[in-house]
Amino acid sequence: MARTVLTDNTWEQLQSTMKAHGCHTWKNDKQVMEAILWKLRTGAPWRDIPSELCPWKT
Known part of the structure; x- marks a missing residue:
């Protein structure tokens, strides 16, 4: 599971x-x-965005 940073x-x-x-x-x-x-925090490519956040093509 991806770590999230936005609080409610x-x-x-x-x-x-x-x-x-x-x-x-x-x-x-x-x-x-x-x-x-x-993406900004990790510097990883868009294709590596965790799927539970959103599809990378979004």
């Missing part, structure tokens, strides 16, 4: 900021954001 409180704040700026929302936004943070 942080995610709620991020969601409200994205909504305030007119960002479109999807049902798996949190998993995609976790995958982006995982």
Whole structure:
């Protein structure tokens, strides 16, 4: 299982900021954001993103 870094409180704040700026929302936004943070944290290729976060092609 992949380690996640977004707490519920942080995610709620991020969601409200994205909504305030007119960002479109999807049902798996949190998993995609976790995958982006995982990629930045590890420096691994996109194809190595853990499948429980989201499909690497997302």
